[in-house]
Amino acid sequence: MLHVEIIPVLGDNYSYLLHDPVDGDTAVIDPAEAEPVLAVLKTKGWGLDYVLNTHHHGDHTAGNLELRVRTGCRIAGAQADKQRIPGLDTPLSEGDTLVLGSMVIRVLEVPGHTRAHLAFWLPEEKSLFSGDTLFSLGCGRLFEGTAAQMWSSLLKLANLPGDTQVYCAHEYTEANGRFALSVEPGNAALLEKLQQVKKLRAQGLPSVPFTLADELAANPFLRPHSAEIRANLGLQRASDAQVFTELRRRKDQFNA
Numbered sequence: 001m002l003h004v005e006i007i008p009v010l011g012d013n014y015s016y017l018l019h020d021p022v023d024g025d026t027a028v029i030d031p032a033e034a035e036p037v038l039a040v041l042k043t044k045g046w047g048l049d050y051v052l053n054t055h056h057h058g059d060h061t062a063g064n065l066e067l068r069v070r071t072g073c074r075i076a077g078a079q080a081d082k083q084r085i086p087g088l089d090t091p092l093s094e095g096d097t098l099v100l101g102s103m104v105i106r107v108l109e110v111p112g113h114t115r116a117h118l119a120f121w122l123p124e125e126k127s128l129f130s131g132d133t134l135f136s137l138g139c140g141r142l143f144e145g146t147a148a149q150m151w152s153s154l155l156k157l158a159n160l161p162g163d164t165q166v167y168c169a170h171e172y173t174e175a176n177g178r179f180a181l182s183v184e185p186g187n188a189a190l191l192e193k194l195q196q197v198k199k200l201r202a203q204g205l206p207s208v209p210f211t212l213a214d215e216l217a218a219n220p221f222l223r224p225h226s227a228e229i230r231a232n233l234g235l236q237r238a239s240d241a242q243v244f245t246e247l248r249r250r251k252d253q254f255n256a
């Protein structure tokens with residue numbers, strides 16, 4: 001049984017420690033900083049076998065080299081980002097499987113936020129680490145990919161089992177919720193989700209993990225088929241990809 005330790009880092013990032021209590025294997029996903037990860041490893045008495053990076057941005061990789069020096073871990077990330085991920089020694093691509101103790105980690109390529117963004121899926125543990133691709137009630141900004149790429153990446157994640165627990169890399173849920181409400185104010189599942197998130201955040205608790213099924217009901221970026229969203233955007237006859245593209249464009253302006 002996989003144990004996931006949530007480590008809040010920087011202002012609103014999450015790093016995650018994955019630990020197999022039987023074999024003792026441990027990996028960290030997206031170490032923005034080394035020290036908070038080392039502190040948890042020390043408290044728990046765990047070593048570190050792997051760093052797994054979803055993408056090359058500094059708020060996901062800046063702890064890589066220090067962690068390798070201190071623990072001797074390997075560093076895994078997208079083959080296509082070999083030049084941009086500090087210390088990468090285990091290049092990964094679509095369909096690759098990493099076995100860590102009893103943990104089976106499947107690699108999914110989900111470009112859009114960056115051109116070589118990965119997600120890590122543990123089918124047996126019903127867990128998904130989505131990086132900056134799928135957020136709760138939102139999705140990542142398009143820095144290097146197109147809206148069409150991001151839409152097909154989100155579809156790939158949305159098609160995983162509904163009871164999958166999703167761990168994303170940022171605590172953006174409340175801000176995302178304000179945009180979601182602006183485009184689909186009549187969505188009861190969204191309103192309920194916002195109440196839950198408000199409670200969690202008021203107690204200083206993370207809004208992760210969340211299930212894919214809940215996101216499908218509430219996240220506008222997974223709901224371009226929604227009649228209410230389409231009516232609000234004036235895009236009744238557009239394709240899902242076109243509605244997604246317009247949602248992403250409006251979200252960028254909403255934040256500005």
Ligand code: ZN
Binds near residue numbers: 055057113132
């Ligand atoms: Zn990023």
Ligand code: FE
Binds near residue numbers: 060
């Ligand atoms: Fe990020």
